[in-house]
Amino acid sequence: MAKTARSSVVKLSIPCHPEFLRLIRLLVAGYLSRWNVPIDEVEYVKVAVSEACNSAVGCAEGCEEETLELRLWQEGARIGFEVRSKAAECGKSAPRRSEEEIELGLLLIRSLMEDVRMTADPEKGVRVVMYKSIPGPEKQTNGATKTARAR
Amino acid sequence: MELQIKSELRDKTAIVYIKGEIDMYNATALKDRVVSIVDDDGPKCLVLDLQQVEYIDSTGLGILIGIRRRMIEAGGEIRLVIVSPRMTRLFDVTGLSKVFGVYKDAEAAIAENPKG
Numbered sequence: 001m002a003k004t005a006r007s008s009v010v011k012l013s014i015p016c017h018p019e020f021l022r023l024i025r026l027l028v029a030g031y032l033s034r035w036n037v038p039i040d041e042v043e044y045v046k047v048a049v050s051e052a053c054n055s056a057v058g059c060a061e062g063c064e065e066e067t068l069e070l071r072l073w074q075e076g077a078r079i080g081f082e083v084r085s086k087a088a089e090c091g092k093s094a095p096r097r098s099e100e101e102i103e104l105g106l107l108l109i110r111s112l113m114e115d116v117r118m119t120a121d122p123e124k125g126v127r128v129v130m131y132k133s134i135p136g137p138e139k140q141t142n143g144a145t146k147t148a149r150a151r
Numbered sequence: 152m153e154l155q156i157k158s159e160l161r162d163k164t165a166i167v168y169i170k171g172e173i174d175m176y177n178a179t180a181l182k183d184r185v186v187s188i189v190d191d192d193g194p195k196c197l198v199l200d201l202q203q204v205e206y207i208d209s210t211g212l213g214i215l216i217g218i219r220r221r222m223i224e225a226g227g228e229i230r231l232v233i234v235s236p237r238m239t240r241l242f243d244v245t246g247l248s249k250v251f252g253v254y255k256d257a258e259a260a261i262a263e264n265p266k267g
Contacts, residue, residue, distance in 0.1 A: 018176035025206070040237050043206070047241065050208055054175050097175075098213055104245050105209035111244040 009073040016057050016066035016085050024053050024070060031072050032079065035134040044112040045132050049081050051105040052118070052128035056085035058097040059126050078114070078131045086125040153177075156184050165194035166257050170203035173211030182214045189221060197222055198260045200232040207238070212245060219251065228252070230260040 012027055014020040025046045032042045049070070056068045071082040097105075110116050113130040120126045154171040165188050173181060189197060199215070201207070219229045230252040233239055242248040254260035 018174070021174050021176055021208075022172065043237050044240075046206070047208065050174065054208060054210065057175060097210065100216060101209045101213035104212050107245050108209060108241065 009071055012070045013067050014070075016068040018057055020068075021050055021053055021057070025050055027070070028072070028081075032134075035079075037132075037134055041132070045079075045081075048109045048112040048130060049083065051109050052081070052083035052126075052130070054097065054105055055102070055118075055120060055128065056083055056126040058102070059085065059120065074134075075131070078133045080129065080131050081113075083128045084126065154181060156181065158188050160192050160194065161261060163195040164198060164261055165189070165192050165196070166198045166200060166261070168200045168203070168257075172206035173204060173214075174206065174208045175210040178208075178210040178214045181211070182217065185214075185218055186221065189218070189225070193225075195227045196261075197227065197229045198232065198254075198257055199229065200257050200260075201238060202232055202234050202256070204238065207241065212241075212247060215247070215251070230254055230263075232257050232260055 010027075010031060012024070014023060028046050028049050029042055032045060037045075053068060053070070066085060069082075069084045071080075071084075073080045106118075109118070109128070109130065113132055116128070116130040118126070118128040154169065154173065154177045156170075157168045159166050167185055167188060169181065171177075185197075185199070188194075197218070199218075215229075215231070222229045231242075232254050233242065234255055239248065239253075242251070242253070252260070252263075254263075
């Protein structure tokens, strides 16, 4: 399968509120269904991406207009995920989560995902980029199906 | 799926059955409900049956830690029922499987006598 073009990046922008976290998880599951990713791995990715969103939502407490942006894309044999918020822009950022919860969240992200990079700055907001390897092209459900149909 | 919580009291053990997804949105509701059960019934042992929990995040795990702390301070203990390998892995990577007593079902959790 050819490298995915930049235009195939999936983007979602939602209000930075906890009630939208389930929507994020549904999008992640739907996006990963394009590949033959084992169901348990899909669930772990949902946990990790949702944790990144928790960080963003936690930092955006009190910012009614704040938005959270999620981007998903294929990069060779792995899927990239980026979660970003700009909590600082409203000038009210204050963590709504305990230190314990923040530590647990970071632990989950780092344990379940690959190549995790994150920045959380009271003035710049939260940005988390992480990856998950996917099965090789010969095992990908969508590609195999297309080939079979073409014949 | 909306979080569903049911509870029962057997002797001095409170069993709380939780079904659904636990995340930042509803974790506080879970905490309030369980704390209310603990305060009202004063159980020596609290069993949280997570067999039907499909998803839990760090907020939910943090709530469990807080409830455990509360039970210990009151001289009681907390036990969890976890069966799915997926959930087990989350507890393993966070080190919480060593903090909580984990059982295969509620009956097994109840069967073991409370400490102390």
